[in-house]
Amino acid sequence: MIAITPATVLRRRSDVRYRRIEGEAVVLRQSAAEVLVLNEVGASVLDLADGERSVGEWIDALAEEYEGNSITLARDVLAFAAELAEAGLLEPVAGRSEP
Amino acid sequence: MSFGAGFLRHPDLFPARRAGEPWGDRALALDVAGGPYLLSGLTTAQEEALRRRFGSLCGPAEANGTATQVFRAPATDFLAIDTRGWEYTLDLDPAPDALQVAGLHLMARLGWTPALAGALWTPEPAGEEWTSVCENYLRLLTAYRLLEEGGALLHSAGVSDGEWAWLLLGPSGAGKTTASRLCLEGGGTVLSDDLNAVLFHEGTARLRKLPFTGDLGERAGGPESVPLRAVLRLAQGEEEGLRPLSPAAALASLVAAAPFVNCDPFRRETLLAVLERLARAVPAWEVTFSREGGLWAMVKTIR
Amino acid sequence: MSLSRVVATAWRENLLFSVLLELTYRCNLDCFFCYNDLALKGEPLSREQYFRLLADLREMEVMNLTLSGGEPLAHPDFLALGARARELGFVVRVKSNGHALRGELARRVRDEIDPFLIEVSLHGATAATHDRQTRVPGSFDRLLANLRELRDLGLRVKLNSTLTRWNEGEIEGMLDLADSLGLPLQVDPEVTPRDDGDREPLQVAPSREGVLRLFRLQFARGRAAEEGAPEVQVARGGDDGTVPTPVHKHCGAGSSGIAIDPFGNVYPCVQWRRPVGNLHQQGIGEIWRGSAGLAEVRELTVQVKERIGAEGPGSHLLNFCPGSAAAHAGSPLALYPAAVQRREALEQVMEEERKTLLPVVR
Numbered sequence: 005m006i007a008i009t010p011a012t013v014l015r016r017r018s019d020v021r022y023r024r025i026e027g028e029a030v031v032l033r034q035s036a037a038e039v040l041v042l043n044e045v046g047a048s049v050l051d052l053a054d055g056e057r058s059v060g061e062w063i064d065a066l067a068e069e070y071e072g073n074s075i076t077l078a079r080d081v082l083a084f085a086a087e088l089a090e091a092g093l094l095e096p097v098a099g100r101s102e103p
Numbered sequence: 104m105s106f107g108a109g110f111l112r113h114p115d116l117f118p119a120r121r122a123g124e125p126w127g128d129r130a131l132a133l134d135v136a137g138g139p140y141l142l143s144g145l146t147t148a149q150e151e152a153l154r155r156r157f158g159s160l161c162g163p164a165e166a167n168g169t170a171t172q173v174f175r176a177p178a179t180d181f182l183a184i185d186t187r188g189w190e191y192t193l194d195l196d197p198a199p200d201a202l203q204v205a206g207l208h209l210m211a212r213l214g215w216t217p218a219l220a221g222a223l224w225t226p227e228p229a230g231e232e233w234t235s236v237c238e239n240y241l242r243l244l245t246a247y248r249l250l251e252e253g254g255a256l257l258h259s260a261g262v263s264d265g266e267w268a269w270l271l272l273g274p275s276g277a278g279k280t281t282a283s284r285l286c287l288e289g290g291g292t293v294l295s296d297d298l299n300a301v302l303f304h305e306g307t308a309r310l311r312k313l314p315f316t317g318d319l320g321e322r323a324g325g326p327e328s329v330p331l332r333a334v335l336r337l338a339q340g341e342e343e344g345l346r347p348l349s350p351a352a353a354l355a356s357l358v359a360a361a362p363f364v365n366c367d368p369f370r371r372e373t374l375l376a377v378l379e380r381l382a383r384a385v386p387a388w389e390v391t392f393s394r395e396g397g398l399w400a401m402v403k404t405i406r
Numbered sequence: 407m408s409l410s411r412v413v414a415t416a417w418r419e420n421l422l423f424s425v426l427l428e429l430t431y432r433c434n435l436d437c438f439f440c441y442n443d444l445a446l447k448g449e450p451l452s453r454e455q456y457f458r459l460l461a462d463l464r465e466m467e468v469m470n471l472t473l474s475g476g477e478p479l480a481h482p483d484f485l486a487l488g489a490r491a492r493e494l495g496f497v498v499r500v501k502s503n504g505h506a507l508r509g510e511l512a513r514r515v516r517d518e519i520d521p522f523l524i525e526v527s528l529h530g531a532t533a534a535t536h537d538r539q540t541r542v543p544g545s546f547d548r549l550l551a552n553l554r555e556l557r558d559l560g561l562r563v564k565l566n567s568t569l570t571r572w573n574e575g576e577i578e579g580m581l582d583l584a585d586s587l588g589l590p591l592q593v594d595p596e597v598t599p600r601d602d603g604d605r606e607p608l609q610v611a612p613s614r615e616g617v618l619r620l621f622r623l624q625f626a627r628g629r630a631a632e633e634g635a636p637e638v639q640v641a642r643g644g645d646d647g648t649v650p651t652p653v654h655k656h657c658g659a660g661s662s663g664i665a666i667d668p669f670g671n672v673y674p675c676v677q678w679r680r681p682v683g684n685l686h687q688q689g690i691g692e693i694w695r696g697s698a699g700l701a702e703v704r705e706l707t708v709q710v711k712e713r714i715g716a717e718g719p720g721s722h723l724l725n726f727c728p729g730s731a732a733a734h735a736g737s738p739l740a741l742y743p744a745a746v747q748r749r750e751a752l753e754q755v756m757e758e759e760r761k762t763l764l765p766v767v768r
Contacts, residue, residue, distance in 0.1 A: 021497045021522070023469040025412050025421055030469060032497050034522045037562070039409050115506035116480045119542050120436035123476075124450040124668055144447075174432070175450065177482030198543075224432075 006096060008059060008086045010078070014094040015055030022050050033092055040091070045070070049084055055097045059085050106196040107205040112180055117203060118212060121222035123174030130164035133157055133241070136300035136311040137248030139168035140241065148229035149173070149237075156234040157314055169219055169248055171240075176224035181208055190275075193243060197367040204243060209236045213247060242298060242315050246363040250370060254302035255377050258360045261294035261310045262286040262402065268310040268329035269402050270299060271390070272360045273337035280318045282337055282398055289399025293322050294329075298362075301331065301381060308384045333386045333405045340391040345401060353387030354378055414653045416662035420704065422694055424470035424663040425463055426676050427456075429481035431668060435503045436541040437529070439570065439607035441600050442476060443679070448669030451685060453483045455670070457490060462690045464494040471496035474676070476668075479506050479515075488519030501525045501566075505545055508552045516559050524556065528565045528591065531579025535572055539610075553587050565591040571609075574616030577623060595620055596744045599733045601679045614747060621755040656710035659728060660703035664694075674703040677729030678738065706738050713739050723749040 008014075016022075019034040022042075029047030031040045042050065045066065052062040063081050067074045088094045107114030125144030131153060132139040141164050142153070154161045184207065196203040204211040210224040223240050227233035246256035260271040260279040271282050283296035297317035299310055308331040314321060336348060336356045348356070357378040364370050388405060392398040416423045430450075431442050451459070463471070471491050478484055479502055491498045498519055504526035507515065515521065528549070529539035536546035556563050565584050567573070573580070577593065584591035597611040612620075655661055660674030660682065667673070670685035672693055682699030683692075693700065710728045714721045724745040728738035735742045 019520075021469070021495055023423075023467045023495075025423070025467060026415055026419065028412065030409065030412050032469075032522065034497070034520070034562070037522075041409055041412055113479075113506060113511065115508070115511070116432075116434050116477065118432050118480070119434050119540075120440075120444070122442065122444040123432035123480075124430060125447055128447060179482055 006086060006089045008082050008089065010058060010060030010063065010082070012059050012085070013055060013057070013097045014053045014059065014085060014089060015097050016050060016053050017093060017095050020050075020093050022047075031093060036092065040093075045080070046084065046088070049081065049088065050093070053085075053088075053094050106203060107194060107210075109194055110182060110184070110205040110207065111210070112182055114205070116180075117205070117210060118174075118222070118224060121172055121212060121214060121220065123176075123222070123224060126173055126175055126228065132162045132164045132168055134160045134162060135241070135245060136302065136313055137169070137245050137252055137254070140244065140248075141168045141170045142173060142237070143170065144173040146228060149233055152229055152231075152234050153237060156238070160314060169221070169244065171221040171223055171244065173237075174222060174224045176208075176210055176226050178208075178226040180210070180224075181226065193239065193363070195363065195366055197369050199369050202247070202367065204240070206239060207236070208232065209240060211240050211243070213244065219247060219251060238315065243363045245298075245300070245313065245315075246361070247370075249300055249302065250364050250373055250377060252302060253377055253380075254300060255357070255361050255374070255381070256313075256363075257299055257301055257357065258297065258362050259299050260286075260296045261299035261312070262291050262399075263294060263310070263326055263329045264291055264403060265326060266329070267332040267406070268294065268326075269332050269405065270301070270310060270334045271337050272334060272356050274359070277337045278339050278392070279337065281394060282392060283319050285392070285394070285396075285398040286402065289397065291399050291402075292326065293319060294326070295322075303380070303384075304328075307331075308381055331385050333388060334381070335402065335405070336387070336389045338389055338391045339393065341393065342391060343393055343396045343398075343401065344391050345405070346389045346391075348387040348389055350379075350382045350387070353382040356387070357382060413658070413662065417653050417655050417658045418661075420661050420694075422463070422466050422468050422662060422664065423658070424472070425468055426472040426474055426663070426665040427478075427487075428474050428476065428665065428667045428676075429478045429484060429487070431476040432480040433475060433477040433503070434480065434505050434542070435477070435545060437503075437527075438539055438541060439568065439597050439610050441598055441607065443601035445602060446667065446669065446671075448671070449686060450668050451666075451670045453486065455685060456483065456487050459666075459685060459690055460487070460490055460494055460496075464496070466691060466694065469497055470499065472499040472501060474501040477503055477506070479511065481668075485514055485518055488515070488521070492518070492520050497522045499523045499525060503527050503540070503545075504549050504552050504556075505542070508548075508555050512552070512556055512559055512561070516561050522562065524561055524563045525566050526553065526563055528567045528580055528584070529570075530573040531576035531583050535576055538572055539570065550587075553589065557588065563589050565589050567591060567593045568597060569593055569595045569612040569616060569620055570597060571612055571616065574612045574619065577616075577620055581623065581627070593620055593624075595748060596727075596730065598677065598730050601733075603733070611744070614751065617747060617751045618755060621751050622758070625755055625759050654711060655704070655707040656714060656726070656728065657707055659707060660700050661707060672697075674700065675729050677727055678703070678732060679729070680732065680738075710739060717741075720749060720753060723752040 022029045022031040024047050027044045029042040029050055063078045107117055127146035129145040129150040130143035132141050194205040200215045202213040208225050213221045225236045227236050249256050260283045262269050273279055280296045283293045294312040295316045296319035298313050298315040300313050309328050310331045311328045358365050364374050498521040500521045530536040533546035537543050595617050597607050599605045659678050665673045665676040671681045672683040673679050682697045714726050726745050731740050731742050732738045
C-alpha cells in the first residue's frame, strides 16, 4: 500500500485512458484491459492527478467545488487517492512530493 | 532485392487490390495501339496535362477499353533517388493473374479478372512529373495489351517510305535515334525512334505508330499504320552492309526488344508465339551502318 | 457503478462514445469477401481535417477511436493521426491485416500510438485457406511471423475471423493456432454483402453445419474457460461487444457510435452504410446534434428494439444487426436469413448442451 499524505504528488499512469460521461469517469487501464467507472469526485481526482499538484492541493480545489465538510473531504480524498494508486491508475512522482 | 525495395519506403504496403483514393473525377480515353485506354480518377490538371502531352489521341472516356484508375499515393511512400547517371528500370513482380509495378513516384498493378485492368498510384498531382509517370505506366500497359492482341511492343525505331515500314532493333545505345535521323535525312519518315507496336491485320504484320519516342521526339504527320517489310538488327561498323539473320537469331533479337513482357515468366509462351509468328512473317537482317553512310538507301532495297 | 449503465446512458442520451475511422480503402491484401465499396469516390479528408475531427471528438468526450480501412497503415498520416489520438487520450484500436506490421513500422506503432489493441484478421489455420481468402500468396506465413513479433514487442493483439465456407472446416485449427500464439480469437459467423450492395461475398457465407460447429466449439470452450483456456466470443453488433442494461434502443448505432469513411461520409455504424452527413460540409459536432439522418437512425433503433422484441424469448439469439438487415434485406427492420440461421443454430446447440448437462435417469 502506498502511503498517501497531503504532500504526495500523484499522476495518472501512462496506460490510463478516461473520459467523463454525465459527470462520471469511465476509466480504462490499457495494460490490464480493465474498465472502471468512477463517480464525480473520482473523475475530478483523475483530472487533478497531473503530476504537478499535490494531494493537498486537490483537497483545496475540491473543497471549493463541493463546499463540503473539509475534514471529511480530506479524509475521503486521501483514501480515494490511495485506492486509485492501489488500483494502478495513479502513481507517485518521484522527487515531486512536498516536504 | 525484394520487390519494390528500390523505390518504396514500405514495400509491405504495396496495394494488392485496385483501390484507394482517386485524385479527382475526371476521365479520358487514349487512342493508342491496343487501346483505347481509359484513365479515370484524374484531376482537371492531370487531364489537361495528358491532353497537352497526347493531343488528338485523347478522346472522351465513353468507349469500351482497358480501364485504369488513378489513385493518390503519398510522396512519403517513395524513396528519394539520385537519378544522375542512373538507368531507370521499372521493378516488376509478375504473377499468373496480376502484375505489380514499382517505379519513380509510381506504383501500379495490372490484373486479369478476367479482362485486363489497371491501377496507378502516384503522388504527382499535375505537370511534367505527372505525364512522365503516366507515360511510363502506359508504355508498360501497352506492352501487355498488345500481347493480348497477338502483337507486341518493341523497343525499336520504326521507319517508313509511306508504303512499307522497317523495324530497326537494338538496345539503348545501338543507334536507333541516329539511324532514325539518317532515314529522315534520306527522305523517309519515322514512326517512333524508341517504341513501336507490331500487330497482325488480316495475316499481315503491320507497324503502328506510338506516342512513345526517344531523343528524336514525336513526329507529326506520317503514316499511323504501315505493313512491315522487314526486321533489321542494328550494328555499327566501318563497312556498311546487310547480312541475313536466321529465324532463331531474329527471334532472340525480338525477345530482347520486347520490354516488360520479356521479364514475365507467366507470359513467356504467349510472347514467344507472337514473336515467332513475326519472325516467320517478315525477313530479318543485320544491318551495319555508319553515321555518314546511306542507311536509308540500303534499307529501301529490302523488299 | 457499472460500465453497462454508462453505455446505456450513452445510448439513451446520444453521447458519442466510439468512433471508427476508415482512413483509406487502399489495401495490401485483397480479401475475397471484403465489404469495402471500392467504387466510392470523393475528396479524401486532409490531415488538417482529421486533426480538427480528433480535437472535436476529444471535446465531445469520445473515448474509443478505431483506425480501420482498407489497411489503415497505408494512409499517409496513419502514424501522425495515431500519435495525435494518443496525445488526446483516446483508447485507440487499430484494425489491420497485420501484413506490414513488422520491423520499424511495428515499433513505431507501439512507441508513437501505444494502441490499446491491434485487431488482426486471421482467415484460416493453413496457408492454403488463409492465402486463398486474402488472395496474396505468402500472407499466412508472414502473418504468423508478424504476430510473434508484435507479441514480443508487447503490443496487445486480438485476432478476428469471419467464418466462411472456405475456412469453416478449420475452426478448431484456428482456435488452436490462436492459443499457441497466446492471442484471443473472435469469430464472426456472418458474411455481409459489400457496402455497395454487391452480394458476391455471400458466395462464401458459412454453411448451417459450419455455424453449428462453431457454436458447439464455443460452448465447449466456454466450459473449458474455467480451466484457463482463452475466451472466444461471438462478434456482437453495437458498441464494442458491451452488452448494456435494458434501454429503449436496440443498439448504439448513431447513438453512441459512428463510422466515417475516407471521403468524410458519416454513417451510424461500420455495418450500417446509411450516410447521415459529410465532414466536408459540416463539423462532427454539428452533424451529431443536427443531422436529420441521425435522428431517423436513432428512431429506427427504437423501432428495431420493438420489432425484435416481438420475436419473443430467444430474440437476442438473432444477434440482429440493423445494418446487416439493411444490406441483406433492404430494410433495417427486416429479419434476414443469417440472423434466423444464427438463432436456430444457437437454439439447437443450447438444447444439445442442456441434454449433456442434465443427469440422465436410467
